[in-house]
Amino acid sequence: MTEFFHMGGYAFFVWTSYGLATIILIANVILPIQRKKEILNTLKRRLRREQS
Amino acid sequence: MWLFFHKLGSPKYFYDLSGKFLPWFGGLTLILMLLGSYWGLVVAPADYQQGDSYRIIYIHVPAAWMSLFVYIVMASAGAIGLIWKMKMADVVASCSAPLGAAFTFLALVTGSLWGKPMWGTYWVWDARLTSELILLFLYLGFMGLEAAIDDKRTAANACAVLALVGVVNIPIIHYSVEWWNTLHQGSTVARVDKPAMDVNMLIPLLIMWFAFMFYYGTTLFMRARNEVLYRERDTAWVKEMVTE
């Protein structure tokens, strides 16, 4: 197992690459989800204002 | 086919259809990503020359492929939006730009992380790295122009023109950089001759490539749906959906 994480001495480069990829890929999923919530909240508020 | 194309142009139809596809795309992306990473990191043997460092390839190469692919999608969508005035095409183009930029950035950083153990430095003015850097500039220019213009339709059309100019220029830039590189470098970069790849190395690469494709599809849908929701905020169907 430790050998796996050691990556033949290239651990830093391999794991940094994969780590960064994970961060960027996940960030690009989270951002649209948050944006959607934001849009829906704004629209809801606007609709309520119009109705009242 | 033509009818489908027209229907896809209608925001509501797109919103409903993409909503149905989204979980499948997302699930497939996740499965392929995990499978590809496992295969690439664990199952695939170490390279006889580069050792384990070559495993960066499973991120780097798909990201680099996607960076070009997304640009082509973006420019084609831009052209469709410009010629047929299709709103959805504009949305696809504008939502692709940040994703393409992200892929390009990822390809650049992983490339330099791979370069450090192989070439001994984080950055060489290698032809591919350099053209990738220029591609990133093109994406950032596209996003900058889009952000600078207030009117959405004007922004989309202006960006489409820019993307098309970029498409004409990308091959020129690529070949001139390559030519420049062979003149300047050549001997300083020890090029690793690649023997035919082991099947166990090739399969995860293909899996990761598919994973990145589906990832692009998933995130593009997510962004495009948001954009549709926002642009159509005054229509009945969006209001109905919000009140639910």
Add this chain to the structure above:
Amino acid sequence: MSEASLYQAFSTVLKRDLTLAYRTRTEMVNPMLFFIIVISLFPLAVSPDPKVLQSLAPGVIWVAALLATLLSLDSMFRSDFDDGALEQMLLSVHPVSVLVLGKVLAHWLVTGIPLLLLAPLLAVLLHMPSDSIPALMTTLALGGPILSLVGAIGVALTVGLRRGGVLLSLLILPLYIPVLIFAANAVSNAAAGLAIAGQLYFLGALLALALTLAPIATAAALRISLR
């Protein structure tokens, strides 16, 4: 009233822009001054050693020419946009691309040619061998119009924006890279006594491509910006 021919329209735009440039000549001199000042900074910043300067010279002169062109580009459509002349141009019966070509030619005559004429002087300041000076002028003659043509697309895209200046450089500089590579390389090769025909042919091909496509793209961009 008879219809003006295509050539007449072209030459009218050209003459008009040249006259306007002549009236604001103090402004037109600024890019040239910028060109000279930037180049004279390099010996101060890097080293006054002739050998170092000699090896840097082709790149430095070309980068400076690129930046000077970039600075001057903004004026290409700005004043016409402000006084509404640009809208009139789009309403004309003639193809906008031809009128654009007239404006680009005027821009090149007003900024490209002076840069071309200043280059030998600066080449001497940077200790470039005298054999490479004709090469430098040839590359500027071939590359300069490309810079104006491609730049016009960028200006047309950003003309309606309040702060288009920085954005313009972000849009245009990546597109200038092939010109920069081939031109600077031709000049260094000439200094080393190598053949430069290949690079010049390539620049010529780029010029032909830019000449055919850039006015069309510029016209399309102008229509979008002015909508």
